Amino acid sequence: MNYTNSFSVKAFFDYLKEKRLMGVKCLNCKNLMIPPRLICTVCKKTNLEWFEFEGAGALETFTILHVAPTPLKEKAPYILGIVKLNEGALITGRIIGITSDKPEKIRIGMSVKADFIQESDSTLLAFKPNN
């Protein structure tokens, strides 16, 4: 049995650089997971393959971060959210395209789509309103 495979943190971010939102699909129970994992969260099997998520979904919840950690001190306030992707899985991302001074404009359930932002040296997952 082969114990190594490519479903790594690095691979997820390498795909983000290519503007692709990649997770894995369990070939045994069809469970979809994002970010990618090495062992299926449902059936615990390791028979997985890469799965590309479309990037569209609905905002499940959000916050506006006012007191930020050192590396993002100059960025605050910024918006963060958890998005339920149309394929079913949830993922955290930065929320862009909405101003942070109007929290009442941010609606749970609103339709969003993935975007990819460049911040210092890395590409980050973001979502913007889908309209």
Next chain:
Amino acid sequence: MLMNKVALIGAGMTRFHHALHKDKSSRELFVEAFLECLDSVDKGISHKDIDALFISATASEFFEHQSHTACLLSDWTGLNPIPATRIEAACASSSAALEIGVFAIASGMYDIVLVGGVEKMTTLEVDEMTYALMSGLDHPYECILGVSNPGLYAMMANAYFEKYDSSWEELTSISIKNHHNASMNPKAHFQSEIMDIAKKISQKKGLKFDNEMDFLKSPTNPYIAYPLRLFDCSPVSDGASAILLASSKKAKKFTDTPIYVTGLGHTSGTMSLHDRRYLTSIPASVEAGNIAYRMAKIESKDIDFAMVHDCFTPAEIIATEDLGFFPRGEGGRAAIEGRTRINGEKPINTDGGLKAKGHPIAATGTAMSYEVWKQLRGEADKRQVNNAEIGLIHNVGASGGTAIVQIFRR
């Protein structure tokens, strides 16, 4: 099941504070808690009686550039050469240490074990402290995006408001109650009611606040992570706590009033918040509670009072639902109605909670059991719960990657 019964025979803690301990480091803080713990043993105890140390310091590498804390604290307490081990589970570290201490005694290996935790947090600026504590979250999938601990609980709060049609106003009942309880606790960080703090600030800044809500809604109470404001968050505190555990056989030699550990529940949940199906409950808390209740052979209704993990105000509401004290969506309403006050049907966070007593991360778990110890022995003075027989602690690591529930009995 434990092979042998284990009891608490002593408890000590420093006051939790942001300025009082300015000139102390972890070792001085822990020794202070340790000395009070030794003194609290009714019939006295000496160093040579203690067989092992399980200690927590969650992020001392960031705060003090110090690891190998177990050895350091064993050395400074004068307990060398006993075995000393550091236990880390983010904010739930020292309740995990207490659990391991119980196992070590129940196994028959040791008779007396010291457990506890210490965190010296004020060495860092707020942004650095925020970043240090984010090491307890999923680094690539949460931290890099800028998700902080308050950010995670803020997202749970917004999901909760949406699901149960409630609002931020409900959260203020938690901070107001916990400040009230802390005003009667000499170990608490804040020993004043929110209105007293508001009055002090208004005098200093020439402002006027008609009532608590007026103050809490003002820019004087700024947003940390919307919808959470400063007074929805536990403060940054330095502090330490320590508990002495003994086998039930040995316990009577040291005290006529041992406090027994009757229920232990400890579960792990997903590291990332987004990997939970629902964001309005912490599944690990529900499971840890059920395991602890089962072991203690009781139900949630039998708990006389509880210390729950209110690192942020929504966390207390969610905890009182996860532990089965109130139905889903009704935890906030219960707090508003006064049902969780010291004289209510289910007193919650009689010591002021993390919110007002303070939250020096690794000191929190055993500081919760310190309050349970005081309550069950009838030594909680003005905050004493009437007829306290069974107490519970609920300690959560980060957003719920760890949940620990422990039940204690007189």
